[in-house]
Amino acid sequence: MRKWMLLAALLVVAALLVSACAQRQPAGEAPPPAPQVTDDIGVLKIGPGEPVRLAYALVVAGPDETLGIDSRRGIEVAIDDMGGKLLGHPIELVGEDEGCNPEGGQAAALKLAADSRIVAVIGTNCSSAARAGVPTLSKAGFTIISPSNTAPFLTAPDRGPDFDGYFRTAHNDKVQGAVAAQFAYKFLGLRRAATIHDGSPYAESLQQVFADEFRRLGGTVTNQEAVGPEDTEMRPVLTRIAANKPEIIYYPIFIAAGANITSQARTVSGLENTVLMGADGMFSPDFVDAAGSAAEGMYLSSPDFEAFGAAYSDFLAKHQKKYGEKPLSAFHAHAYDAAMIIFKAIEKVAVQGPDGTLYIGRKALRDAVAATGNHAGLTGNLNCDPYGDCSDPKIAVYQVKVGEWPPKKVWSPE
């Protein structure tokens, strides 16, 4: 009895499937002549009415989620500015969380790489996730633009073919670390500095650039320490640092560990008056909330929002209208620019069939992004170099005041 019912059910399902398939392909209609588009790494075909699928791989969950949500909003505003459409096709945004760590970057990349309808990926936020995830995305043929990766190796001349098709609109650490060192040495007049990183490529290279530049200017680097990203007890490492009496501690890490260092530094003897400084990874109201009153007066380096073009204030107005609040972190404008560069490049290379089908050569798209020059973005005038650096780096230093966001700009180079 049971067997018969199962068989009957299977037959019904099969019949439904057959009829569904049959409906897709109306009989008797010849397919329209398709334009001949060839490409070294494949052509993406987007049928009439089908969306252009853009993906993100950003840290949209977890302690650093403000960083990713902020970037995602930048992309969403860019899509709105396009009227939600590109060459007559709706723009669809899908995405994965990259967790701000190598495992998350790898997982997000594998998931996205399985979707061959994706044309390009905006991400990752964190350099650690990029190191693990970008090779997979690159092999899938996508064009990848990161709004906030800053580790130098990602766009170094010797980065290798794993990073083909990878670009970024964020500033290279080489710029930010040097600006921080100049601020400490020239503006604050400090001569002894200590640094702390958390083992992430972002923090490690940023503090190294800082230390090199600080030494070059004539200062002394007393300690270059490291903690784990999940560590909470920071007093031992701070006590080590205190033994060498630095005037400033530079710890360009992320929110959770950064807040722990900030709140504990003041309780370590010898560090009561030491200047504290972080970078754009902690540039978020969440950081100030987690660090509490100890964050008062500390410095954070971040993109210089005042140096952004006039279009930036329009962007802020749209952002306020859409989300009802100020940007949560530092890379919304970079994400907006990344999305716009991709849209412009698609407009340039996409071939349109007579029925509205879009043909996008994947290699051609990468080449078009690489050829981006004089792109008037929110973050400045963007030009891509052969290794994927597209940014127009403008960095400023901000001073935190508890209960106020965003903080006030106190210095920028020149």
Add this chain to the structure above:
Amino acid sequence: MPGIRVARRITGTDVAIWVTGAVLITIVVVGSVSTLASGRYTVRHWVDFLVAGLANGSVYALIALGYTLVYGILRMINFAHGEVFMSGAFTSYFLARSLEQSGMLNARPVVSILLLMALSMATSTTVAVLLERVAYRPLRRAPRLVPLITAIGASFFLQYTFRGLYGSGVRGYPQPAILDGEWGVGAMRILREQVLVIIAAALMMVLLYRFVQRTRTGKAMRAVAEDKEVAALMGIDVDRVIVITFAVGAMMAGVAGVLYALMFGQVRFFMGFLPGIKAFTAAVLGGIGNVPGAMLGGIFLGLVESVGPTLFLDGLGIPAPNQLKDAIAFSMLVLVLIFRPTGILGERLAGKKA
């Protein structure tokens, strides 16, 4: 048989273990001597290291008690215990915020902290008792691996429940002003929050020890730990004792949660994971199943993590040794287990029960 000598054969494994032990000890001794000889750190710094380690270790010890109590009775590792700790701390955060806003946190700090602890303990206990009832009791007769995997599942379930309810960001835990500042005697110096943590943890541990050793329920717990079947024959309600054991362990975790939050000033849904693993390590270090062992193990682990990187590695010229503190802590675990396979105060379980 008399007259025949049975020589214990030395296997390759034994040699490997001894060599590992000897290498670790050499590193520790050479590193410590050269760090101390360099004179880079004054007595004051060492006191700071020790006090930070003691405070952190006290919290580990409190959490470790939960592991050890449950293991003693059920021979099961409750891997969701870190989340029991987190649930208490996270829930008390909301009370702490409203106490801060009403000004009570600073006006009546002692009452406020006691209230926070009461709420945290109540939440942790509820979570642990429900966990036992829903996840572990139905599996009591199942093979030992089954409750272990269930515990890991329960751990994820609790973590992501809190993430779903309250989001995944870091939240700043309000600090009462009374805990700011420090007391100092000569080179000695101790932060007020560290005093609170150490004293509160010590008090809880003494209470627990007396509870287990002196009360009827404590006696019943020890009896069930000794032998469940015989205890049941003696008229002990085994299910009740197991629930009480989970509850007592969870109360310790609840107190630890508030202390941890006050010491580090932040809570998040993932905060229970690492302290949970560390406390489990502490319980093994001290001899799992043994109550004073868990206390000792926790404090030992806290001290090694705090003092170890600088004492052992600074003199060897290893840069940024603090990122190796987990490696050091686990090397110490290996070292202890080489010489005392059942932990510092561990009973010889191997033949008896396991």
